[in-house]
Amino acid sequence: MRVTWTGGDLSFRLDAEDEITGRASDEHPVKLAINSCTIGGVPEDAHPDLFAVAAWTVVAPWTRRRVLFDRAISAEVAAALHDGWGVEAGPVGAEPRRPGPTLGISYSGGADSVAAATIFPESPFLHFRRVPHRRIPNRWPHYRSDVLAKLAAKTGREVTTVTSDLEYTLAEPRPGYPEHHAVAAGALLLADQLGLGGLGFGYEMGSRWLGGGRYLHRYTPDNPMWSPHGKWGRLFAAAGVHLVLPVGGVSEATTMRLALNSDLREQVRWCLRGTDGPCRDCGKCLYKELIQAAVERRPLNTPVTADRPFARKWLRKPPYGGQEMIEYGLARVPGIENTLFGPALDFFEATEESTSWLDHCYPPAIEEIPEAWRAQATAFMTENVGMMTEAETRRVENWGN
Numbered sequence: 001m002r003v004t005w006t007g008g009d010l011s012f013r014l015d016a017e018d019e020i021t022g023r024a025s026d027e028h029p030v031k032l033a034i035n036s037c038t039i040g041g042v043p044e045d046a047h048p049d050l051f052a053v054a055a056w057t058v059v060a061p062w063t064r065r066r067v068l069f070d071r072a073i074s075a076e077v078a079a080a081l082h083d084g085w086g087v088e089a090g091p092v093g094a095e096p097r098r099p100g101p102t103l104g105i106s107y108s109g110g111a112d113s114v115a116a117a118t119i120f121p122e123s124p125f126l127h128f129r130r131v132p133h134r135r136i137p138n139r140w141p142h143y144r145s146d147v148l149a150k151l152a153a154k155t156g157r158e159v160t161t162v163t164s165d166l167e168y169t170l171a172e173p174r175p176g177y178p179e180h181h182a183v184a185a186g187a188l189l190l191a192d193q194l195g196l197g198g199l200g201f202g203y204e205m206g207s208r209w210l211g212g213g214r215y216l217h218r219y220t221p222d223n224p225m226w227s228p229h230g231k232w233g234r235l236f237a238a239a240g241v242h243l244v245l246p247v248g249g250v251s252e253a254t255t256m257r258l259a260l261n262s263d264l265r266e267q268v269r270w271c272l273r274g275t276d277g278p279c280r281d282c283g284k285c286l287y288k289e290l291i292q293a294a295v296e297r298r299p300l301n302t303p304v305t306a307d308r309p310f311a312r313k314w315l316r317k318p319p320y321g322g323q324e325m326i327e328y329g330l331a332r333v334p335g336i337e338n339t340l341f342g343p344a345l346d347f348f349e350a351t352e353e354s355t356s357w358l359d360h361c362y363p364p365a366i367e368e369i370p371e372a373w374r375a376q377a378t379a380f381m382t383e384n385v386g387m388m389t390e391a392e393t394r395r396v397e398n399w400g401n
């Protein structure tokens with residue numbers, strides 16, 4: 001793989017051994033659509049390691065044995081690429097980048113990232129905004145990326161919006177991030193300018209520790225994507241931008257509660273299909289409505305009926321990603337037996353007691369926050385959430401058994 005940057009324009013050329021269908025770090029197969037993309041709103045003079053790691057978040061799935069950058073990288077970043085992916089990376093010759101003092105927040109507008117932001121009220125936001133690729137037709141006409149950018153601007157925080165078409169480098173399964181970390185490509189290039197030493201993401205306990213989302217359904221202390229000692233954590237750290245998960249120890253029910261109780265409540269937006277607020281009629285809105293109803297202790301309020309294909313996803317036999325939140329909702333939403341979630345009760349024996357661990361913070365998640373920001377996260381969790389008991393901690397560590 002050969003990588004070239006011209007300002008914020010990234011182009012890359014596959015070597016003979018590279019393949020156009022590769023695998024992301026979560027094992028998902030991804031097919032290349034086009035070998036160029038642009039990141040807007042970034043400086044041209046960032047540390048070479050930042051350009052290298054930003055490029056790697058895009059090209060990693062398709063690279064087999066080596067990656068040649070257009071400027072020398074540090075031995076530390078080359079070593080992290082070799083240890084994590086088994087690739088030879090070069091040329092080597094730059095001094096490593098030292099972490100800056102600032103924790104930035106990768107801000108998506110969803111409840112998880114709002115909760116992360118609430119823990120660090122002084123942190124600047126970095127917002128990734130999707131824009132069309134100049135050579136690929138836009139297949140997402142209903143997706144309002146402008147809405148999120150406007151909401152981010154209303155938060156009162158320092159917001160840096162990065163525009164990018166990098167998601168169009170993917171042909172299959174659909175346009176999207178080649179690696180989950182590509183959402184940070186622009187933030188990496190801005191790290192020198194903003195003095196970043198860490199970047200906070202809204203990944204919660206399900207994504208970090210329970211193998212949720214597209215990943216495996218089991219306890220994942222060594223999660224290769226989000227643990228600090230995993231390959232991505234080591235690579236980001238080598239470039240002086242630590243991966244930080246401020247809400248990595250709490251469930252989506254807790255991030256929902258924190259976000260809705262925060263002063264950013266009006267800016268929380270997990271669905272972009274609606275023009276004025278969430279659409280209420282998609283799979284994500286249904287799932288989030290179950291969580292919100294559980295948190296607010298009120299009946300489910302949704303127009304969705306059981307015959308909709310996206311609703312069936314939550315009614316099948318477990319295991320599946322997000323299952324812990326279905327159990328949580330079944331145990332807490334009044335009258336749930338008379339809703340479309342009723343049949344799911346057959347699969348679980350969820351009670352308030354058996355799901356109470358989802359209201360507390362998993363202590364090892366705090367311990368892995370870099371020291372510079374750990375005390376603030378600890379104080380916040382102690383005051384607003386509460387730490388798990390030993391029995392609750394075991395619920396996390398026996399997940400999937």
Ligand SMILES: [Zn+2]
Nearest residue numbers: 271279282285
């Ligand atoms: Zn929706």
